Amino acid sequence: MITRLTAYSAQIASLVFIVIVWAIASAVVNMSALPSPFAVFGTLADLVASGRAFEPLGNTLGRTILGFVLAILLGTTYGIAAALSRTFAELTRWLLQIAIFTPTLILIFLFLISLGRSNGTIILLIGLVVMPVVGTYIRDAMGDFDDDLSGMARSYHVGLWQRVTGMYLPFLIPPLLAAGRIGFTLSWKVAFLSEIFGFPNGIGWQVKTSYDIYNIQTLLAWLMLFIIVLLVVEQLMRLAERTFVKW
Amino acid sequence: MTTMSRSHRLLLNAAPVVVGIGIWWALTTFVLVQPRLYPTPAAVVTEIVRIFSNEGPLGSTYVHAASTLMRLLVSWALAFVFGTLLGVLAGRKRVVFDFFANPVWIAMAVPSVVWVFIFLVLFGIDNIVPISALVMLLSAPVFLGTAEGVRATPPDLVEMCDSFHVGRWQRLVHFYLPSIAPYMVANARVSFALGIRIVLIAEVIGLPNGVGILVAYWSDTLYMAPIVAWGIILMAAGMAIDHLVFAPLQRRIRQESAD
Amino acid sequence: ETVSMTVEASAIPAFVAKDRGLFGDLDVEVSKVGYDQVQALLVAGDTDVAWISPIETVQFVAEGSDFRYFSTAGAQNMYNGIVVRADEAGEYPNVMSLEGKRLGIPGFGTGTWAAFRAFAKAYYGVDDPTTVFDVVTASSGALLALVERGQVDAALLFSGSSAAARSLPQFKTIFSFTEAMQESAGEPLVINGAVATATWLEENPETAARIVAGLDAATRWIQENPDAFAEGGEYADLARDAGWLAGPETAETVLTLIKEGKWYLTSDAYTDDWIGAIYDLLEKGEFVETLPARDDAFLAPGSLPAAE
Amino acid sequence: MTTKVSLEDIDLSFPGPAGSDTRKVIYENFSLQIEEGSFTVLLGPSGCGKSTLLNIINGLLKPTRAGGIVIDGEDLRRKPDLSRQMAYVFQGPRLLRWKTLAQNARFGLKGLGVQPKAKWDELIEKYFTAVGLRDAMHLYPHQVSGGMRQRASIVRAWVNEPQILLMDEPFSHLDEITAAEMRRILIDLWASEETKRTIVFVTHDISEAAQLATDIVMLTPAPSSICLRRKVDLAWPRQLDSDEVIGLEKELRHAFAERAGIRF
Amino acid sequence: MTTKVSLEDIDLSFPGPAGSDTRKVIYENFSLQIEEGSFTVLLGPSGCGKSTLLNIINGLLKPTRAGGIVIDGEDLRRKPDLSRQMAYVFQGPRLLRWKTLAQNARFGLKGLGVQPKAKWDELIEKYFTAVGLRDAMHLYPHQVSGGMRQRASIVRAWVNEPQILLMDEPFSHLDEITAAEMRRILIDLWASEETKRTIVFVTHDISEAAQLATDIVMLTPAPSSICLRRKVDLAWPRQLDSDEVIGLEKELRHAFAERAGIRF
Numbered sequence A: 001m002i003t004r005l006t007a008y009s010a011q012i013a014s015l016v017f018i019v020i021v022w023a024i025a026s027a028v029v030n031m032s033a034l035p036s037p038f039a040v041f042g043t044l045a046d047l048v049a050s051g052r053a054f055e056p057l058g059n060t061l062g063r064t065i066l067g068f069v070l071a072i073l074l075g076t077t078y079g080i081a082a083a084l085s086r087t088f089a090e091l092t093r094w095l096l097q098i099a100i101f102t103p104t105l106i107l108i109f110l111f112l113i114s115l116g117r118s119n120g121t122i123i124l125l126i127g128l129v130v131m132p133v134v135g136t137y138i139r140d141a142m143g144d145f146d147d148d149l150s151g152m153a154r155s156y157h158v159g160l161w162q163r164v165t166g167m168y169l170p171f172l173i174p175p176l177l178a179a180g181r182i183g184f185t186l187s188w189k190v191a192f193l194s195e196i197f198g199f200p201n202g203i204g205w206q207v208k209t210s211y212d213i214y215n216i217q218t219l220l221a222w223l224m225l226f227i228i229v230l231l232v233v234e235q236l237m238r239l240a241e242r243t244f245v246k247w
Numbered sequence B: 001m002t003t004m005s006r007s008h009r010l011l012l013n014a015a016p017v018v019v020g021i022g023i024w025w026a027l028t029t030f031v032l033v034q035p036r037l038y039p040t041p042a043a044v045v046t047e048i049v050r051i052f053s054n055e056g057p058l059g060s061t062y063v064h065a066a067s068t069l070m071r072l073l074v075s076w077a078l079a080f081v082f083g084t085l086l087g088v089l090a091g092r093k094r095v096v097f098d099f100f101a102n103p104v105w106i107a108m109a110v111p112s113v114v115w116v117f118i119f120l121v122l123f124g125i126d127n128i129v130p131i132s133a134l135v136m137l138l139s140a141p142v143f144l145g146t147a148e149g150v151r152a153t154p155p156d157l158v159e160m161c162d163s164f165h166v167g168r169w170q171r172l173v174h175f176y177l178p179s180i181a182p183y184m185v186a187n188a189r190v191s192f193a194l195g196i197r198i199v200l201i202a203e204v205i206g207l208p209n210g211v212g213i214l215v216a217y218w219s220d221t222l223y224m225a226p227i228v229a230w231g232i233i234l235m236a237a238g239m240a241i242d243h244l245v246f247a248p249l250q251r252r253i254r255q256e257s258a259d
Numbered sequence C: 001e002t003v004s005m006t007v008e009a010s011a012i013p014a015f016v017a018k019d020r021g022l023f024g025d026l027d028v029e030v031s032k033v034g035y036d037q038v039q040a041l042l043v044a045g046d047t048d049v050a051w052i053s054p055i056e057t058v059q060f061v062a063e064g065s066d067f068r069y070f071s072t073a074g075a076q077n078m079y080n081g082i083v084v085r086a087d088e089a090g091e092y093p094n095v096m097s098l099e100g101k102r103l104g105i106p107g108f109g110t111g112t113w114a115a116f117r118a119f120a121k122a123y124y125g126v127d128d129p130t131t132v133f134d135v136v137t138a139s140s141g142a143l144l145a146l147v148e149r150g151q152v153d154a155a156l157l158f159s160g161s162s163a164a165a166r167s168l169p170q171f172k173t174i175f176s177f178t179e180a181m182q183e184s185a186g187e188p189l190v191i192n193g194a195v196a197t198a199t200w201l202e203e204n205p206e207t208a209a210r211i212v213a214g215l216d217a218a219t220r221w222i223q224e225n226p227d228a229f230a231e232g233g234e235y236a237d238l239a240r241d242a243g244w245l246a247g248p249e250t251a252e253t254v255l256t257l258i259k260e261g262k263w264y265l266t267s268d269a270y271t272d273d274w275i276g277a278i279y280d281l282l283e284k285g286e287f288v289e290t291l292p293a294r295d296d297a298f299l300a301p302g303s304l305p306a307a308e
Numbered sequence D, E: 001m002t003t004k005v006s007l008e009d010i011d012l013s014f015p016g017p018a019g020s021d022t023r024k025v026i027y028e029n030f031s032l033q034i035e036e037g038s039f040t041v042l043l044g045p046s047g048c049g050k051s052t053l054l055n056i057i058n059g060l061l062k063p064t065r066a067g068g069i070v071i072d073g074e075d076l077r078r079k080p081d082l083s084r085q086m087a088y089v090f091q092g093p094r095l096l097r098w099k100t101l102a103q104n105a106r107f108g109l110k111g112l113g114v115q116p117k118a119k120w121d122e123l124i125e126k127y128f129t130a131v132g133l134r135d136a137m138h139l140y141p142h143q144v145s146g147g148m149r150q151r152a153s154i155v156r157a158w159v160n161e162p163q164i165l166l167m168d169e170p171f172s173h174l175d176e177i178t179a180a181e182m183r184r185i186l187i188d189l190w191a192s193e194e195t196k197r198t199i200v201f202v203t204h205d206i207s208e209a210a211q212l213a214t215d216i217v218m219l220t221p222a223p224s225s226i227c228l229r230r231k232v233d234l235a236w237p238r239q240l241d242s243d244e245v246i247g248l249e250k251e252l253r254h255a256f257a258e259r260a261g262i263r264f
């Protein structure tokens, strides 16, 4: 209990620290490029109170979550399959590398133009961009799997399904949580970028329009909304970690 | 595990890629006939040749490429050092991790464009803008990966170190670093790939030079072929570095830590 | 059948026409995308009618596309232009007084830059603006910040940010495309307008006419009901997306211009003289190597059947 | 007596230290027959290849060169499923750290799949109770002592009541009383009426060997060969201080020092 | 005789199974004095808390409630550096897998820092030779057998020639001859003229206890208390089959079964 408490205060301390630095900086600079945190949170409160915040948030969040789930499913399957089958690993090696190294901006551009501007396109795009990251993470973590334990499993003729659900997945929970963190932010970023570069709704679009008219205050208000949601997600991840990792 | 012959492996590697290019060719030649938006493989190759012969808008292509590469390398190196050092600290002390968790999470989740938006209005047009945006974004996953690796070090070995009063430095160099070495190489790999992917976004928004400016130019005038060409060049550069530097490194580390 | 029409956020007449049923029984599907995407979608054949600038239409045609600009109905006046710090505005009476100064632009590939080059050549005899000004690129939002911080002396802006700059007290607009053209040729210049492929126009003249009529009706409605676009109004959301409500000053400026009929044009402005003025500019501005024939880029005014 | 497990002309070597090109030869032309229903104890100096031998029998290590492993008269390589009738107690506990002791045992049961599912809970309960871990079976490995982990890993093998039981120094971390009790249960399991079980048991403890074996195989340091092989014809429970057992111990100790002993 | 290590009124408990709120009490009001220069052997049933006790002495586990650990008359908590004079052989080998056996020993030398750097190579060579691993000292842990890993982890402690040596079932995976040789070296190290070394040695092997101890401490199952404590006044080398040793073994075995024995 005590440790939980120190954990929360440490987490909050850094946020408070950032806001204080921000407040001081904005007071020193004093221009529209850096509005004070109070003004920004005021705008945010307006956005929320008037209910205008929810539609863009819902749009972005919905796309992010669906794309993320797709990516985790694909990535985990890929990671385990690649660790288990040499042929599969070799077949997908270059494809995966290509997926990893293709600039996201170019992918966004290509996808939006050739597949049309639908939620489906963005979800697919997120899945494709995030999958290799999750996939390599899982594949490499699987490479660290203890040989002694693999020997044990072979000795006991533990079947593939059992090995996956009983050994690999539990072993993978910590790396999956880490990959999940990275993957979620990446999904969120891809959704956001697609909105900025041509999908006209969601938080990304709001940020982009505020930016175009040099309204940094509104831009930051949207950004804060986004960050608050993220912090909630982070707490959910921690909860998941506490529930799943008991050993 | 059975070993495969080199040629067999190459065949497996290349087959799906060749098939992919075939599909691309067929699509752009028969279905989506619009060379401006859906360039054919041949058109892209022509563009690649032009880029390599230093032809293109807005001055020397090589200068643009060099400045992009420099930004990428500098920010990647900075991010790697920061991320690893903080990550080791955070992996050992839960409080440190908790303190950094939210800022790291924020740094990582806010897209590069937005960082660039913000830094640009704060710092003006300067190299520091894309570099700090990249450092922000790249150090976050390195930090998390390292912390994860440190936390995954077996507690009985940590206890052994305590028992033998292994000092700070020795513990870092001989214990934590080797035991997280696989994580570190993975981090370096992942963050480098990430860097290659997002360096363009950081440049598109506002800099006097860099590949991002060229891509923005072509996207403003709606020509996809040079954009795809740049995409392929960056991808190839990333893959080459990955193949020549990181992969052998990772193999060596795996061998040394093999069980 | 349905007509698909793709526009960017500032094409409010299109949304209003759709919402108020001003297209009659014509089923128009209006979708909103970013400025760059509009062109891509038309090129890709994913939309019937798009919202593109007349100057860029000429450019596309010169490059071989069969686009036709067919009306100024609902088109927005091109207040895009050059902005400086308000306290220094006295030093810069016109564009050429910025010689040797640092000028921020939104990108070398943008239509705004292309238009500016044509203007510079046609009106000031400048072959290459980059030799006269110290040009740097940055995205539009950053440009205003850069001007405010004194990192650039002036900025070439477009659409939303130029409207914002017009009304923010710390900036002053010293040049705008439409005003410059009005002064020299007596015709306004617009940011955009309805464009379709020649094939589509030939096959669907009736439909095109009804779209023009709908947009005209919407433009008139907007002029009569500017309050619908103020904070709290019926169409405040549209106005906000278009950047009109960024601040009280911006809203004030835009709504005043709307009331005066200076923000959106109707198809009445689409005349041979107007097309001539643009061609004149492009010719003198040596905009492209060989200008296409007028009829290849602009549908002859009055050639659409009258809408019933 | 039929032969249950037969190694025929096995060769096995490991790569030497990194950098050097030499290989460390563990077995060369090695053959061994294990009779059905025997309790075979493997003795040999540390590092001679006892664990390696169990790994070979279990099919985990493939001999470098041809030479066969024959189970029930059939080639293990051609029918890897033959090793389903074996359960292996490894030298280390090899427990999954994210499963409780009971779940670990269940994992092995599911894997080998020779016991009917309906009996799993009963078997788990029975054997954990037998080894004195009834109260601890729902703890995670890191919550229990070294000896308890070792017992849990033994249970994982026993619950399968396998045809062939491979055990590698299973009682090395147990105190005498616990170990004695474990040996008693093991003999019960082995001698249970239904089937003729075969046990291959590695130990470094000569008196343990004397207490358990029906067959003794003693190995020399690597490259390993059999330096002593004998049958033991004593009934159970064997008295630790009976003359026969003490005599056998003496003999083994002597042989070990003479033939398998290592020089420092 | 002076007291070297003194535990005073120690309390220690571990959290129970996940979900339940109970704690498993291992020690309550537990006190123990270990004399300087003694060879103290800890005996007790599996899971009673022997490893836990060594962890407490080494300062790795902090007793739950007050109660002191006093080394040389000074409180360990106030001066954690006191534990620099201890070297610990853990129940598992705990070697770093990316270092050779020799590098692992070096790692411990550097850590404790009690030996002059100039002597390191010599010491490493000396002890690896002593335990019969001269040829294997440049191999990695995964390349050697379980018993060899165990010996390497012993060397890591021995090379420090520490004032206090904590050993947790160090010879459990060694064959008899190797173990006998190891015991001989250990006694040599302990009895070396320069200093009075103190050894705390956990074993489950009663005859090993009888061969080595000057002091015997026997623990009951957890919550643990001392059920037998006696001095042994025999010289070395002790004859395994001498009447004194056999008598001592009998006594210990009896006490163990009676007082520390566990009921299944």
Ligand SMILES: Nc1ncnc2c1ncn2[C@@H]1O[C@H](COP(=O)(O)OP(=O)(O)OP(=O)(O)O)[C@@H](O)[C@H]1O
Pocket (backbone or CB within 6 Å): D142, D143, D144, D145, D146, D147, D148, D173, D174, D175, E014, E015, E016, E024, E026, E044, E045, E046, E047, E048, E049, E050, E051, E052, E053, E091, E204, E222
């Ligand atoms: N981290 C832990 N969490 C919960 N319980 C623990 C933990 N570590 C040890 N225990 C419990 O403490 C008791 C004593 O453990 P310890 O390892 O000291 O036993 P031991 O006497 O060394 O036994 P063995 O001879 O089997 O090694 C055991 O019953 C074990 O279940």
Ligand SMILES: Nc1ncnc2c1ncn2[C@@H]1O[C@H](COP(=O)(O)OP(=O)(O)OP(=O)(O)O)[C@@H](O)[C@H]1O
Pocket (backbone or CB within 6 Å): D014, D015, D016, D024, D026, D044, D045, D046, D047, D048, D049, D050, D051, D052, D053, D091, D204, D222, E142, E143, E144, E145, E146, E147, E148, E173, E174, E175
């Ligand atoms: N993966 C490996 N690579 C190289 N050498 C190995 C490997 N595994 C085992 N060896 C070597 O093989 C020999 C036999 O090992 P094994 O584990 O079978 O010994 P053991 O008889 O079980 O010894 P112990 O009683 O100490 O457990 C050892 O000398 C060891 O060095």
Ligand SMILES: [Mg+2]
Pocket (backbone or CB within 6 Å): D050, D051, D052, D091, D168, E145, E146, E147
């Ligand atoms: Mg072994």
Ligand SMILES: [Mg+2]
Pocket (backbone or CB within 6 Å): D145, D146, D147, E050, E051, E052, E091, E168
């Ligand atoms: Mg123990």
